[in-house]
Amino acid sequence: MIKIVKRDQPSKVIFFFTPVLAIFLTLVAGGLIFLILGFKPFEALKFFFIVPIADKYGFSELLLKATPLCLIAIGLSFCFKSNNWNIGAEGQLTFGAIVSGGVALLFYDQEGFYILPIVILAGAIGGMLYASIPAILKTYFNTNEILVSLMLVYVSKLILDYLVVGPWSNPEGFNFPETRQFSDSARLPLLFEGLRIHAGIFLALAAVVISWFVFYKTYLGFQMKVSGFSLKTAKYAGYKGKKMIILVFLISGACAGLAGVGEITGPIGQLHREVSPDYGFTAIIVAFLGRLHPVGIIFASLVVAITYLGAETAQIFMQIPKYTGQVFQGMILFFLLASDYLLFFKIKFIGTKK
């Protein structure tokens, strides 16, 4: 007989073990799906998870994709830890890209060491401004932040679309939906000759270090943890709830905005219609998979970044649609959430002996 017993305390071991279990189950289920669809499962998984990162170029691409995911997920962990459901990071990324891109365009025919810092700062501010909308509406009008931040994603993408097609489109660009190229001074420098990985990775690493410090070494981190655990306790302890809600949204928006900066000032160097392949949404998975822990998020961002690369490789070599990456992303989250059950409940096998 099987009996399900509630644990007195969530298990610490299982807390960090379930992400690994979820990845394993995802691989098994993914193999099964490939089998059902008539692909050789092991070959498909190889093209998905090993071939893309087998060489120097592939590894650089992996870091390139993991950088925005890590950066955004770090920002989101501030929100999620304190029970604020910001799911509009994609919009904050887009708006950050718009603002920093706009600033970069102002300097399109100039060079100078001061340009890049201004462009980066503009991106962070753009993300913060956009994240402040759901935050302010939540604190002062009691509005549901999930729905507002989500709606704003579409608004930001439409603003971007309007700008690159209309007023900001390259005057010499034959009506392509893209802006001028930014000047070299507005670009994040590439780290290695011939590879696309750029200095944005340092922004992500800085975010990891800072967030670790804030979470575990400051009073603010403690307050966030308490509020996430119980809003009533936080209120009783006299924490300034409203201030904190706005603060975590601003941090989260800044991170997403910086990810947007990386996307446009890195390899691409201009604004165009699609600055992000849904990094903002995928980062939610990364944040969960990384257990809202800075180091966990680094690993999670690498794992999830593979699904982006694998989808491209599998499409080229096996004609598997590139959307397969999303199948894996969805499954990872499903399995992770499901295995969280083991955190709170024990499954006991009770023998029938008397």
Place this chain on the structure above:
Amino acid sequence: MIVDINFIGLIIASIMASAVPLILASCGELITERSGVLNLGVEGMMIIGAISGFALMTVTGSLIIAVFGAMLAGVLISTIFAFLTQTLITNHVATGLALTIFGIGISAMIGKNFVGIPGKEFPVLFEGLKDTMPLISPILFGHSIVFYFAFALPFITSYFLKKTKIGLIVRAVGDSPESASNQGINVRLVRYACILYGGAMCGLAGAYLSMIYTPQWIENMTGGRGWIALALVVFSTWNPIKILIGAMIFGGLTIIQFHMQAIGVRIPVQFLTALPYIVTIIVLVVISRDSRKIRLSTPSSLGKSFHKDN
């Protein structure tokens, strides 16, 4: 300028046609949310419905199998969500997002072999009456059965929630799962049923897109309609009749864009497309700032897990 009165009728009919998937998905999601469950997987369930309907139609040749198969596919995919959120007590938001991401991916995988295949003609009702009256006839007659069902659904849903015992139970579960449970209502079972029903309606909405509206299979063809449907539920303040109005406005904005471009009105298309989202945020702010209003309209336990300790 002389405007052909039948032309206006045709525009209204096309607005109604574009409102159909929104009405279906929103009415389904409304029931789910009324039971206290926030399922952000609408987009995923719709796209699964779209590919299932189209694939079944192509393979079996039967429209009936295809339509019901799409609804069943919506039910099946929403079962994942129901099992996770209700049995394994997972977070609604995260699970719903996973459902959407997964649904878009898996539909593209299944749909790989159905790209570029032409759709079938879907039979329409009352075709003979189409020319009998100016203006009114094109609006009323010559549509598919799904179209008529969609426009009846908000009224049925409203009646169900207000006048039937089961509807009352659904609302009780959404507003106060604890007291419903104390009354002997199986909260989990009710929520399961509401989630699966929502899945069926989203599946039907998807099938309408791939089999009647477009009709063909295109990757990611729901194109954000699932999110609009979610917005609509909020816009309607969880009132089915208002979904009808909202869907006409939201659908109308899509259609009007084409015509405005055609006559050269200089408002950016993107602004019109963004309007539904902006309006939804405004509605949300208006109903939320008044705590009495939000108590009256929003299901109190929306998005919160309920676990009864044994």
